[in-house]
Amino acid sequence: MPLEVGVLGYRFMGKAHANALARLPMFFPDAPAVERSVLVGRDEDALSDAADRLGFDATATDWADVVDDVDVFYNLGPNHVHAEPSIAALEAGTPVFCEKPLAPTLEGAEAMAAAARDAGDDVPAGCAFNYRFVPAIQYAKELLEAGELGEIRHVRGRYLQDWLVDPDAPWSWRNDEELAGSGALGDLGAHTVDLLRFLVGSDDLAGEVERVSGHLRTFVDERPVEGSDGETRPVTVDDAYSAQLAFEHGAMGTLEASRVAAGHKNDHTIEIHGSEGSLRFSLERLNELEVHRDGDRGYETILVTDEDDPYVDHWWPPGHVLGWEHTFVHENYEFLSAVASGASETHRPFEPSFEDGLAAQRVLEAIERSDDRGAWVGLE
Amino acid sequence: MPLEVGVLGYRFMGKAHANALARLPMFFPDAPAVERSVLVGRDEDALSDAADRLGFDATATDWADVVDDVDVFYNLGPNHVHAEPSIAALEAGTPVFCEKPLAPTLEGAEAMAAAARDAGDDVPAGCAFNYRFVPAIQYAKELLEAGELGEIRHVRGRYLQDWLVDPDAPWSWRNDEELAGSGALGDLGAHTVDLLRFLVGSDDLAGEVERVSGHLRTFVDERPVEGSDGETRPVTVDDAYSAQLAFEHGAMGTLEASRVAAGHKNDHTIEIHGSEGSLRFSLERLNELEVHRDGDRGYETILVTDEDDPYVDHWWPPGHVLGWEHTFVHENYEFLSAVASGASETHRPFEPSFEDGLAAQRVLEAIERSDDRGAWVGLE
Amino acid sequence: MPLEVGVLGYRFMGKAHANALARLPMFFPDAPAVERSVLVGRDEDALSDAADRLGFDATATDWADVVDDVDVFYNLGPNHVHAEPSIAALEAGTPVFCEKPLAPTLEGAEAMAAAARDAGDDVPAGCAFNYRFVPAIQYAKELLEAGELGEIRHVRGRYLQDWLVDPDAPWSWRNDEELAGSGALGDLGAHTVDLLRFLVGSDDLAGEVERVSGHLRTFVDERPVEGSDGETRPVTVDDAYSAQLAFEHGAMGTLEASRVAAGHKNDHTIEIHGSEGSLRFSLERLNELEVHRDGDRGYETILVTDEDDPYVDHWWPPGHVLGWEHTFVHENYEFLSAVASGASETHRPFEPSFEDGLAAQRVLEAIERSDDRGAWVGLE
Amino acid sequence: MPLEVGVLGYRFMGKAHANALARLPMFFPDAPAVERSVLVGRDEDALSDAADRLGFDATATDWADVVDDVDVFYNLGPNHVHAEPSIAALEAGTPVFCEKPLAPTLEGAEAMAAAARDAGDDVPAGCAFNYRFVPAIQYAKELLEAGELGEIRHVRGRYLQDWLVDPDAPWSWRNDEELAGSGALGDLGAHTVDLLRFLVGSDDLAGEVERVSGHLRTFVDERPVEGSDGETRPVTVDDAYSAQLAFEHGAMGTLEASRVAAGHKNDHTIEIHGSEGSLRFSLERLNELEVHRDGDRGYETILVTDEDDPYVDHWWPPGHVLGWEHTFVHENYEFLSAVASGASETHRPFEPSFEDGLAAQRVLEAIERSDDRGAWVGLE
Incomplete structure (x- = not known):
């Protein structure tokens, strides 16, 4: 059945x-x-x-x-x-x-x-x-869990888009606090926070985020209603946010997202430095992972499309790249298998x-709260 | 029906x-x-x-x-x-x-x-x-047809793989002249030749290939039969080829493919220089095209995933990258629509x-013939 | 004389x-x-x-x-x-x-x-x-002053080194608060702050930094004395810092520097997004500037070595790259000419x-003060 | 004295x-x-x-x-x-x-x-x-001599410039056969041939070039005399050449140079594939070497500026990049020390x-001779 x-x-x-x-x-x-x-x-x-x-x-x-x-x-x-x-x-x-x-x-x-x-x-x-289900991200997770990067010291997450760079881009529910909660923070920042929790959040790596300092900005505070004759509506969410993080076991982090970053379409970048190595990932080149291991002199650019890379054996031979949508197939496979x-x-x-969803939300809420108070805040 | x-x-x-x-x-x-x-x-x-x-x-x-x-x-x-x-x-x-x-x-x-x-x-x-149906390639074709690169002077096509770099990689029908015709030349070179014909082969660009000089090499001349106990079979096709081309309207070209290029999985690279500009493409980053136009100082790295890019409106919003397999959807769509x-x-x-298939074959055959004779040859 | x-x-x-x-x-x-x-x-x-x-x-x-x-x-x-x-x-x-x-x-x-x-x-x-005297930076300054990036919205500065990633790297005066003032913040952050002030600090761009939120960390708190037999000295400065900035005219910024970023030798990166365009620079590729202008689809990678690029006519023909030390020749030329x-x-x-030196110091001091207080602070 | x-x-x-x-x-x-x-x-x-x-x-x-x-x-x-x-x-x-x-x-x-x-x-x-004296090239040579790339299979050299892409760029002695001998071939190709001989020419690697197939083209056959009123002079050398090579021990190669490659200022690129690894170098990023070694999954981008890299200890700390002119200091040091x-x-x-200069010349001459005859030729 x-x-x-x-x-x-x-x-x-x-x-x-x-x-x-x-x-x-x-x-x-x-x-x-x-x-x-x-x-x-x-x-x-x-x-x-x-x-x-x-x-x-x-x-x-x-x-x-x-x-x-x-x-x-x-x-x-x-x-x-x-x-x-x-x-x-x-x-x-x-x-x-x-x-x-x-x-x-x-x-x-x-x-x-x-x-x-x-x-x-x-x-x-x-x-x-x-984005947890990008093969390169799963591969990064394997490296991290195996201790290849050592003790985590820096994490950096950045999600840049440009679809609101034009002040005349039309208003949508995503610009409304009632309907969306927040702007770049909730829409893009949620992804970044979850991905970092997935990658380094385990107790033998960085642990959970403990304290944050946040900064939210709305650069364009009203936008035209599509199809209207000059009508506008207020933008009640952030166009961009940044944050600094302090993790449980001492790592520090910076986060950022923007909907007004000219030249970037869907550029979700994760960078992690540990005492033994470093790694970098960008969603616009989602088949690749850059890895620097102990003893290496620079970053190795790895095409994560080999048969023994996560999920890849289900698809095509090495070098035949996957796209954004494949992440949905992987997550549906895992979710339905759990069901x-x-x-x-x-x-x-x-x-x-949902616990993970809540944990990410706690970080986002703390970022907003910090921005309100102008001070570092702990997670609730 | x-x-x-x-x-x-x-x-x-x-x-x-x-x-x-x-x-x-x-x-x-x-x-x-x-x-x-x-x-x-x-x-x-x-x-x-x-x-x-x-x-x-x-x-x-x-x-x-x-x-x-x-x-x-x-x-x-x-x-x-x-x-x-x-x-x-x-x-x-x-x-x-x-x-x-x-x-x-x-x-x-x-x-x-x-x-x-x-x-x-x-x-x-x-x-x-x-590969004609990669959006970035179709976009390149539009630029070329619009004359953005001017008169074509150089074309360069290179298809590098590494699956035979190990001398113990097993024999397959792809190593046999009877079954495959040729090796890297027919398997990979056919793609390159077709892509270059597609991009610059029209009469107001480079025109057809007129003369070629070819070079074929087999680096490993026998390979183990999979599952056998030490049995080997001879490799009767090329592991790699190179070629120089002279086009009808004066452009010059170089081609290359290899199955023994360590570090490259499916690296099909096309580069074109004209009197007004240049472009570059690599299959391992198939969502991108690098373009240098008249007046530019360098190459612009374009993510070809906008709504008005070829085929892209059928899929996802800008920046949500496609994979290798999408090229098959596009070509099936076009072929079945024709049917x-x-x-x-x-x-x-x-x-x-099939005429295009034959035209590519003529170039491949000339490359083999040139390699046999040790001389430039015209197309038959 | x-x-x-x-x-x-x-x-x-x-x-x-x-x-x-x-x-x-x-x-x-x-x-x-x-x-x-x-x-x-x-x-x-x-x-x-x-x-x-x-x-x-x-x-x-x-x-x-x-x-x-x-x-x-x-x-x-x-x-x-x-x-x-x-x-x-x-x-x-x-x-x-x-x-x-x-x-x-x-x-x-x-x-x-x-x-x-x-x-x-x-x-x-x-x-x-x-670093103000890198030709690519001077060229970036020209673009910014000409308004090519429009209203400044985001600035990002990051200076990553790895020479203290090894906990056994020896102690030096640079690890001592008395002698050095601060660590990564003063040594590397000073460069970043000055470069951003130079590029976007003018009144018709972002203006001065108004408020900051800072974060300093020492990952390794004692280091061996070189040549000693197991003696160590305490590290009393930061190994790394991060900061968020709010500029006078509304732009937001993030800064970061580290001496423990595995895989990075001297990676000073500047990124700026405005309402009309963006640019990127990295000191490890100091002859290049990446620019995204209004109407462009991506970043153009420009080799800033043409005859009419700043200072370049004094040196070599286009494409003959300069090194780190040339920045000293340029600054000495300007300073001595002023004398x-x-x-x-x-x-x-x-x-x-010295006023500029002081202005940078004010930002650094505010970052330290913010870190102490756990709150955003204004500049003194 | x-x-x-x-x-x-x-x-x-x-x-x-x-x-x-x-x-x-x-x-x-x-x-x-x-x-x-x-x-x-x-x-x-x-x-x-x-x-x-x-x-x-x-x-x-x-x-x-x-x-x-x-x-x-x-x-x-x-x-x-x-x-x-x-x-x-x-x-x-x-x-x-x-x-x-x-x-x-x-x-x-x-x-x-x-x-x-x-x-x-x-x-x-x-x-x-x-160019033999670029630290990254000397480092590449060390890797090759140590056998890190195994048996050499492919070499690729390409030198692209754009200063003659404009048909109105003025005539100079470099366009004249009497004065220059040849065009892109002698000026740029000589560098490529020497660099490849240096890197893989030793007897336990590829050995010498044995046979070549060449192709020379002049795209613009007359150019204006600078300062004259419409006077032109004929271009009697090549604007571009390509070649295929067969080496003594079985490696194959392709060479290319152009003075009309829009978008490239001084782009001298060397790529080598062996049975155990690969490497890549570009003169426009001369502080870097990309290396793929046995067991690696991709290329590692190495900044060749460490203290134990060739010549680097004479200059600046790691990450402080050198420029084009430093190669002259190195070669003068070596030459004068020999004197x-x-x-x-x-x-x-x-x-x-001079023997090496002659050996390079023999390859260039063979490329011209091959182009004349339309056939592969051996070296004289």
């Missing part, structure tokens, strides 16, 4: 996950069978078109009708609709896969994590931080979980 | 094309509907497994039963089985999509091109040079055609 | 400036004539050797005998001997060229700047921030002046 | 060598003392100016008066004046340092090498291929010698 999946959201993320579900059988034959059962949205026409294109059997306009009716619930809607449906699903015992950031507020994220805790271990609640393993003795937990 | 597709070959290329066919509906909704009808091979067990995994309705062990029964025939087998089934299909009026190089010998390629000519314009015969346009007044020809 | 130059310090910086002085006549024929008159130091043997090698006419062990006897005084000693001799020279009306950072403490720097003010405009007091222009009507002021 | 040096030529190369001689005492204290005695040229005014600027004691307009009067003779004039004065100097027992290529014709080079042979081992005759070692038992031979 294939798992029946209900999906809320049919735009960018809806397409990315539908594609991932569609590709699993050919490339991950041991993934659980899945049926794209029902697509949930409000605009019936757009929804019906999307369902056809994305291969769903049915549509629904009320998520409440769906969450306890399906085997798995995907919450891919805007940030402000993450909490309620996800919690309802978990209360119904339905595993939930929710897009990041977990919620626009820390309270929302805490409620979601509590619901996941209540639902129990055999009801996976995953937060879809897809299918259910309450069995061989239950596979899925990470990043 | 969906087009029924019969596919010969179920390994690397079979998977690449099956995946492309499976992805068309979601991303290219105006592509003709397609049914993966029958998969052709010799080993029934492997074939049956592959058919399940790749989503085919049926299998067949004799291509002769298939070629006039389907709407389209894909020939994805080894080089030495390209000619006969393709010609039979064309004689039956069935459009054919054949992997490159067109045939192991010039005679084979000529027979195939003749069959395509006889079948007529409304029976497309395509040669699957997928569907049939004998109509709006018939869309498909390129690269 | 050549200018008689007295130089305090004969190690790294002594050699760098002596070389610069020696090279001026051949490459900058309009530079004032200069005599390397007297070299000042304490260890007579080492001093005498150095004077021979560096081409000085005489030596002295007490700077007090020198400062009013020469036409120009170069203070190239360790940080804690910057203030007293420099002030004495200025009081004697002798122009002073002092290595960076101006002093180990803000008080010291203030006293030095006050002495320079008292000495008057025709007694140049220069602070030797040599020679004296009290004339055509007096050429020299920048970076 | 310092060595008295007479120098023929006071333009680009005159300046480069005069600078090198001037810098030796400070950085290479064990170099022999040298006096810039006499500068030789035809235009008395220009010569006198140059002698002042470059630090020569005297001038002369006839080299014949100089060659047996000095301790060392530097021949830095245009190619067609290399042979006669060099031979005269050697016949007088005066060591000669001659710019590359050795002569415009093979006959000239042979006569020069014969004169060097006749003069004997204690009269060094050096050919100034300065000073004279007929002693500790005589140090200097390489590249």
Whole structure:
């Protein structure tokens, strides 16, 4: 019996996950069978078109009708609709896969994590931080866990985009605090924080973030309403943020994201220095990892596409590069495998979980709080 | 009525094309509907497994039963089985999509091109040079056609792999002249020659290749038989080749490919210099194009992932990079659209055609002939 | 009459400036004539050797005998001997060229700047921030001043070295707060702060730094004494620092430096994003500047070695790259030209002046103060 | 007693060598003392100016008066004046340092090498291929000699410039066969051939070049005379060449140079693949070497500026990059040390010698001969 999946959201993320579900059988034959059962949205026409294109059997306009009716619930809607449906699903015992950031507020994220805790271990609640599933990132993780970089000293995360560099770029829900929570911080910073927690957050590496100093800026404070005749709306979120971090075991870090960095489309860069080595990664060249190991004289540029690299044997021969979307196939494979393993003795937990989503949110909230106070703050 | 597709070959290329066919509906909704009808091979067990995994309705062990029964025939087998089934299909009026190089010998390629000519314009015969369908390459083509590089003076093509650098890497059909025709020259050089013809081969740019000087080398002349106890077989093809080219309108070129270039997995690099500018491309960073235009001081590194870049609007927002396999989706979209346009007044020809496959083969044959004679030779 | 130059310090910086002085006549024929008159130091043997090698006419062990006897005084000693001799020279009306950072403490720097003010405009007091004199940096400055990047939004400065990554690297005066003032912050951060002030500090760009948040860390808190048998001394300065900046006109910035960044030798990187464009520079590739201008799709990598690039016509044809030491020739040329222009009507002021040195020091002091308080602080 | 040096030529190369001689005492204290005695040229005014600027004691307009009067003779004039004065100097027992290529014709080079042979081992005759003296190249040589790359299979050399890309760039002696011998081939190709001979030419690596296939092209066949009113002169040399090489021990190579490669100023690139590893070098980033060793997954980018890198301890600390001109200091140091070692038992031979200059010339001549014949040719 294939798992029946209900999906809320049919735009960018809806397409990315539908594609991932569609590709699993050919490339991950041991993934659980899945049926794209029902697509949930409000605009019936757009929804019906999307369902056809994305291969769903049915549509629904009320998520409440769906969450306890399906085997798995995907919450891919805007940030402000993450909490309620996800919690309802978990209360119904339905595993939930929710897009990041977990919620626009820390309270929302805490409620979601509590619901996941209540639902129990055999009801996976995953937060879809897809960049954990880039093969080069998984390979970096292996190197770090094996101690190849030694004691972690510096981490650096930077996510640069340019789609708001033009002051006339139109207003969207992503510019609104009510709907989005925050701007570059929540949208881009959430990815960076999760990736750094994944890579160096374990107790034998840097541990968790303990204290932060944050800085948020809105460079363009109103934007035109698309299609209107000169109407504008206020931008109530940050265009860019920066932060300094102090980690549990002494490492220091700097973070940054911007939607107004001319010349950068989707440049998510991670750099880590340890007492024995260093590494660098950029999402715009996601098949590559640069590694400096003890005894090396410089960085080695590694194309992480070999047969024994994480996930790569499922795809193509060495040197045949993967794209952004493959990260969704990998995360769906892992999440659905966790769902299918259910309450069995061989239950596979899925990470990043709602706890991970909450942990990232705590860092983001602390960055905002620090920016308000003009001082370093600890995590709540 | 969906087009029924019969596919010969179920390994690397079979998977690449099956995946492309499976992805068309979601991303290219105006592509003709397609049914993966029958998969052709010799080993029934492997074939049956592959058919399940790749989503085919049926299998067949004799291509002769298939070629006039389907709407389209894909020939994805080894080089030495390209000619006969393709010609039979064309004689039956069935459009054919054949992997490159067109045939192991010039005679084979000529027979195939003749069959395509006889079948007529409304029976497309395509040669699957997928690298024409990289968005960055299509964008380069637009720049070249718009005259941005001026008069073409230098072209440089290089395809470096390392899978035979180890003398103990096992023998395969790709090392055998009977089965493969040639080695690096036919396998890798065919791609380079086609890409350069595509980019600068038009009459208002460099025109066709007129004369060549070739050099072929086999560095390791026997290789172990996999699974055997010390048995070896002779390598009867080149491990590497180089060539110099003289084009019709005066440009000069150098070509190279190797299977023993340590440190390179799938490094297909194209460089072009004109009187007004230059460009560079590498397959290992296939989302990028480096362009130097008149008035520039250096090369601009362009991420070719914007909405108005070729094919990109079908996929993801700017900066969300594509992979190697997307080239197959694009070429299948174009080929099947040509098939569907049939004998109509709006018939869309498909390129690269068998004529293009033959033209590339002529260059390869001249390179081998030049190597034999130790002299520059003209194309036959 | 050549200018008689007295130089305090004969190690790294002594050699760098002596070389610069020696090279001026051949490459900058309009530079004032200069005599390397007297070299000042304490260890007579080492001093005498150095004077021979560096081409000085005489030596002295007490700077007090020198400062009013020469036409120009170069203070190239360790940080804690910057203030007293420099002030004495200025009081004697002798122009002073002092290595960076101006002093180990803000008080010291203030006293030095006050002495320079008292000495008057025709007694140049220069602070030797040599990286302003990299041709690519001067070219970047021209672009910025011409408004090519628009309104400045982000600046990023990072100076990574690895010479203390090994916990057994020996103790030196650079690890001592008394002698050095601070560690990575004063040594490396001073360069970064000055370079950013130079590039974007003018009133029609970002303006001055207004507020900072700082973070200092010492990873290895004692180090072996060279040549001793297991003796160690405490490290009382930072191995690394980071900072966030808020500029007068709204730009935000992040700074960082480290002496424990494995894999980086002398990697001073500057990145600037404005509303119209961006640029990047790294000292390890100091002949290059990466520029993204309005309308560009990516960064253009420019080799700043053309005849009309700053200072380049004095050297070699395009593409014949310069090295690190050329920055010293350029700054000496500018400083000595300012000295020679004296009290004339055509007096050429020299920048970076002691005022600039003080301004940089104010930022560094604020970073330390912020780190102490755990809060953003304004500049004093 | 310092060595008295007479120098023929006071333009680009005159300046480069005069600078090198001037810098030796400070950085290479064990170099022999040298006096810039006499500068030789035809235009008395220009010569006198140059002698002042470059630090020569005297001038002369006839080299014949100089060659047996000095301790060392530097021949830095245009190619067609290399042979006669060099031979005269050697016949007088005066060591000669001659710019590359050795002569415009093979006959000239042979006569020069014969004169060097006749003069004997204690009269060094050096050919100034300065790129051998880049620290990164010397480091590459060490790796190759240590067998780190294994058996050599591919070499690739490419020298791209753009100063003739504009058809209106003025005519100069470098465009004339009589004066220059050849164009890009002799000027740029000579460097490439020498560098490859240096790196892989030893008998336990690739050995010498055995056979070549060449291709020369002139894209712009006349150019304006500078300062004239529309007058032009014919270009009688190549704007670009390419070649294929077969080495003694089986390696294959490709060479290329161009003066019309838009976007490249001085891009001399060397790439070598062996059975165990690979390396890459580009003159525009001359402080770097990219190395792929057995067991590595990619290329390591090495900044060759450490204390134990060749020549680097004479200059600055790690990471403080050198420039193009430093290669001249290194080669002058080696050449003059060979001269000073004279007929002693500790005589140090200097390489590249006239024999090396002749060997390079033989390859260039074979490339031209091959181009004429349209066939591979052996070396004479």
